[in-house]
Amino acid sequence: MAKSKPLIDPHEPSFLEGPKTRSFELSFAIRVFWEFLQGFRKLHFIGPCVTIFGSARFKEGHPHYEAARNVSRRIADELGMAIMTGGGPGIMEAANRGAREARGLSVGCNIVLPHEQKENPYLDKFVLFRYFFVRKVLLVKYSFAFVIFPGGFGTMDEFFETLTLVQTKKIENFPIVVMGTQFYQPLRDFLHFMAEQGTISPEDMDLLLFTDDPDEAVGHIRQYISSNYKIVRRRPAWWLFEKR
Numbered sequence: 001m002a003k004s005k006p007l008i009d010p011h012e013p014s015f016l017e018g019p020k021t022r023s024f025e026l027s028f029a030i031r032v033f034w035e036f037l038q039g040f041r042k043l044h045f046i047g048p049c050v051t052i053f054g055s056a057r058f059k060e061g062h063p064h065y066e067a068a069r070n071v072s073r074r075i076a077d078e079l080g081m082a083i084m085t086g087g088g089p090g091i092m093e094a095a096n097r098g099a100r101e102a103r104g105l106s107v108g109c110n111i112v113l114p115h116e117q118k119e120n121p122y123l124d125k126f127v128l129f130r131y132f133f134v135r136k137v138l139l140v141k142y143s144f145a146f147v148i149f150p151g152g153f154g155t156m157d158e159f160f161e162t163l164t165l166v167q168t169k170k171i172e173n174f175p176i177v178v179m180g181t182q183f184y185q186p187l188r189d190f191l192h193f194m195a196e197q198g199t200i201s202p203e204d205m206d207l208l209l210f211t212d213d214p215d216e217a218v219g220h221i222r223q224y225i226s227s228n229y230k231i232v233r234r235r236p237a238w239w240l241f242e243k244r
Contacts, residue, residue, distance in 0.1 A: 035130060039109070039138045042127045046107050049084040049142045050075050050221060053158045054091025054149030067179060067214070068094035068149050069101075074218050075147075076104025079225065084143060086110060086135070091149045093120035100124070109135050136161060144229075145175045145221040150183040166207055167200075175224045177217045178210045 015028050052072060058065045072083045072095040083099035085092035087108020099106040100122045108126035110119045119126050129135040140146075140162060148159045159178075165171045178184055188210055194200045209220050 032131060032134060035134045039127050039134065043138060043142055046105060046125065046142060047082050048144050049082040049107065050145045050147060051084045051139050051143040052091065052095035052147050053151060053155050055151035055155060056088045056090035056092060058090045064091060064150050064180060065094040069098040071147060071179065071214050071217055072098030073102045074214060075221065076102035078218060079222060081144065082107055084139060087119045087123060087126045089120055091151065093122060096120055096122035109138050111135050140165065140171065145224060147177045147179060147217065150180040163207060167204055175220050176208050177220055178208055179212065179217060181210050181212050184210060
């Protein structure tokens, strides 16, 4: 298993406190560039991914944990795609575990925190990052679809940043599946309210599929892949797609 161990950057809080010396700003930019470069190098050959977002707090046996495990297992088995997560516990662990059970590729992009978030034991490959924004770019860069399970602030951050990238066409109109209709009903209501108020367009609601049905979730991703890509090469753990 490829592995790196970056330390927490003591300069990061200082960087976010406003202008610093030019040498300080340059050294920080170099550290950020180096972290991107390390991520690109380690993830370049992982193949097509589906990225799973969700809470780190759900344990084995919880309905959301088991749903993430099941959906990820099916994506890896039926679609031949790698499963990528934030590499930690909870929903992330469940998703990586499902991929491993299907003999698919299981990938994690973990984050170094003051109170360390340990990588889960179901990863075939993982990278550790100092910076949240670098990690989020890598979680999106290699993905062909996104599945959002219930979560907290971090999940909401990843959810809405990804949604904004799709809405503004910074990335293709990739499928975003939101699992957990009861959990997300208040948010869904608020999105409809935003559309009524004119802060988003009514058609923006079509960017999301809210469901609890694994068949619908996997089918939604399959439809996008089959409509936009063709399989050009198979490998034991994954398939390689080429845009039509």
